[in-house]
Amino acid sequence: PSFWVVIPAAGVGARMQADRPKQYLRLGDRTLIEHTLDCFLDHPGLRGLVVSLSAADGYWPTLACAADDRVNLAAGGAERANSVLAGIKRLVALGAADGDWVLVHDAARPNLAHSDLARLLESLADDPVGGLLAVPVRDTLKQVGPDGRVVATPDRSLYWQAYTPQMFRLGMLREALGGALAAGIPVTDEASAMEWAGHAPRLIEGRADNIKVTRPEDLDWLTGLRG
Ligand code: C5P
Numbered sequence: 274p275s276f277w278v279v280i281p282a283a284g285v286g287a288r289m290q291a292d293r294p295k296q297y298l299r300l301g302d303r304t305l306i307e308h309t310l311d312c313f314l315d316h317p318g319l320r321g322l323v324v325s326l327s328a329a330d331g332y333w334p335t336l337a338c339a340a341d342d343r344v345n346l347a348a349g350g351a352e353r354a355n356s357v358l359a360g361i362k363r364l365v366a367l368g369a370a371d372g373d374w375v376l377v378h379d380a381a382r383p384n385l386a387h388s389d390l391a392r393l394l395e396s397l398a399d400d401p402v403g404g405l406l407a408v409p410v411r412d413t414l415k416q417v418g419p420d421g422r423v424v425a426t427p428d429r430s431l432y433w434q435a436y437t438p439q440m441f442r443l444g445m446l447r448e449a450l451g452g453a454l455a456a457g458i459p460v461t462d463e464a465s466a467m468e469w470a471g472h473a474p475r476l477i478e479g480r481a482d483n484i485k486v487t488r489p490e491d492l493d494w495l496t497g498l499r500g
Contacts, residue, residue, distance in 0.1 A: 274398045277369050277443070278313050278322040279360030282306060282380035283330075283349020288487050295486055296380035297332040301499055305486060308383035310338050312390055313376075320373075323363045324380070325349040325356035354450045354460045361447050371444025374403070377463050378438040381486040384495055385438070389479045393440055396477045403441035404475030405464050406483065407433040436479050439463040445472065 286295035296306035306324075313319055325347045326333055333339055333346075347363040349356035357377055364375065376393075378385065389406055397404050410432045416425040439462060441449075446463060449470035453460045460466045464474040486492050 274374055274394055275318045275320050276374040276376050276394065276440070277320050277364045277367075278438075279347075279357055279364065279375060279377045280306070280309065280322065280324045280380050281349065281353050281356040281360065281377065283325050283327040283356045284353065284380075285327075286381065286487075289489060289492075291489075293332060294327070294330065298486070298492060300383055300492065300495055304332075304336065305383040305492075306380045307336060307338055309378065309380055309385070310344065312385045312387060313378070314338075314341065314343065315387065316390060318394065319343065321345065321364060321367045321369070323347050323360040323367075325360045352454070352460070353462075354454050354466060357463060358447065358450050358454070361443060361450075364443065369443055371442065371447075373443050374440055375443045375446060376438040376440045377446075379485050382437055382483060383486070384498070385483050386480055389483060390438065393438060393477050393479070397440055397475065400475060401442075402445065402467065402472045402474060403439075404477055405439040405462070406436040406479030407476040408436060408479055408481045408483075409433050411481075433476055435462050435464060436483050437462070437485075439474070441467060441474070445470070 282296050289295040297304050323345045327349050347359040410429050414427050414429050415423045418424045449466040453466040453469045458469050
C-alpha cells in the first residue's frame with residue numbers, strides 16, 4: 274500500500290551526552306537521520322514525508338536531504354506526541370486523508386532494513402487499525418523496587434520490545450494522540466496512544482538490529498555492524 278511518513282526529531286537526546294541532537298551524529302559518511310530517511314525515500318509507495326524539528330535546530334539545513342522536495346518540515350513540540358501530531362497536520366495539508374496509512378519512525382533509528390519495512394506494509398495492508406515492528410525480549414526481565422531489589426520476575430514469553438515504524442490509519446492516530454495528550458496520559462510511542470483509545474495494534478516481528486540510538490555504545494555497535 275502507499276503510505277505517508279512522520280519522523281519525530283525534536284527531542285534533545287540527553288542520554289547520548291553529545292554536543293548535538295543524536296540524529297545529527299555520524300554513522301559512516303552520513304548523519305543518523307540521513308540513513309533513517311533513505312529507507313523511506315527509496316520506497317516507491319511513499320507519498321510524502323514530514324520531519325518534526327525543534328525550533329532551535331540549526332543542523333537540519335546543512336544536510337543534503339533538506340533540499341529533497343519530498344521532505345517537508347513541521348514544528349516539534351514539548352512531548353513526542355506533540356511532535357507527531359504536528360507532523361500529521363502537515364501531512365493533511367499535503368493531501369493525506371483519514372483512511373491513509375501513516376508510518377511514524379524515530380529519527381535516531383537508522384538501521385531499518387528494506388525487508389522489515391516491506392513486511393510491515395504487507396502484513397498490515399488489510400488491517401483496520403495497524404501495528405508496529407517489535408522484537409521478543411531476549412533477557413529475563415526483573416521488576417525492581419525503590420531499594421534496587423527484585424520484586425518479581427515476569428514471564429518473559431509475554432513481552433516484546435516496541436520498535437518503529439509504527440503504522441496506523443491517519444485519522445485514528447490523530448484522534449488517539451490528541452485524546453491521550455488532553456488526558457495527560459504518558460505516551461512514549463504511538464501504539465500506547467492507540468491502546469488508550471481502545472484499539473489493539475498488531476505486533477509484526479522485526480529485526481533486532483533496528484535499534485534506536487540512545488546511548489554512546491549504541492552508535493559504536495552500529496558502526497561495527499557496518500564494518
Ligand atoms: O527520547 P527518545 O529516544 O525516546 O525519542 C524518540 C524520538 O522522538 C526521537 O527521534 C526524538 O527526536 C523524538 N522526539 C520528538 N519530540 C519530543 C521528544 C522526542 O520529536 N518532544
